[in-house]
Amino acid sequence: MEFPIEKKERTSLHVSDFDYELPEELIAQEPLAERDHSRLLVVDKRAESFHHTLFSQIGAWLSPGDLLVFNDTKVIPARLWGRRLPGGGKVEVLLLSPRSADQWEALVRPGRKVPTGQTLAFGADGELTALAEERTAFGGRILRFNRQGADLRASIMKLGEVPLPHYIKTPLQNFDRYQTVYARTEGSVAAPTAGLHFTPELLQELNAAGIKTAYLTLHVGLGTFRPVKAEVVEEHQMHTEYFQISTELAAAIAATKAAGHRVIAVGTTSV
Known part of the structure; x- marks a missing residue:
């Protein structure tokens, strides 16, 4: 046709x-x-x-x-669901790009409730944690994890989800x-x-x-x-x-x- x-x-x-x-x-x-x-x-x-x-x-x-x-x-399964420590408020993290062996640039929601120095925990037992560091030019954050290299990758593969488009x-x-x-x-x-x-x-x-x-x-x-x-x-x-x-x-x-x-x-x- x-x-x-x-x-x-x-x-x-x-x-x-x-x-x-x-x-x-x-x-x-x-x-x-x-x-x-x-x-x-x-x-x-x-x-x-x-x-x-x-x-x-x-x-x-x-x-x-x-x-x-x-x-x-x-x-990669770049979406992580976690909570703030202390307090326990829920957070959503979208990993964007690695900065070092233990650092990632990420989007954090709700960003206004995660100040610099805030600790985030992921997994039922909080096996993976991250410290919120400086903000980036496009509204992201630098997160420093308690694991690095292959250990950090394994945790992301275990705990992460694939971020699908909102219409799916x-x-x-x-x-x-x-x-x-x-x-x-x-x-x-x-x-x-x-x-x-x-x-x-x-x-x-x-x-x-x-x-x-x-x-x-x-x-x-x-x-x-x-x-x-x-x-x-x-x-x-x-x-x-x-x-x-x-x-x-x-x-x-x-x-x-x-x-x-x-x-x-x-x-x-x-x-």
């Missing part, structure tokens, strides 16, 4: 340009049993048309020599379904969702058809949860995120473009 693309010229990009109605019943609360059975919308710029198909058919829109660039970041009401039953099949570098608080639809079999099929794959790393951080308050998109201040691009990937991108083939980023975190 094809639909004509309506052309519009705009002098500036406002946040309101992205407003649209989305009935709650159309928001999937659970992933499909098969990753690549999701729907795929293809925008054909040359023909100026839309095409509706299944994600498993994405190979039909790719050509031998094209390069798909994936983000291999791996989601169903608890996550299978942590692996919120990971891409190629995830390998821990550090994100949210998944690079465009890649969730690829399966090992689909990747093998694409490779067999001459479509190349390569990987970079970008850890999704505060920016994915921080609301956009500016009226003009360009005025929104983004939070920094860690990324790494290898010299091999840079060379592969250059070679692909030099050969006249396409470099296709899988999701905005790869762009």
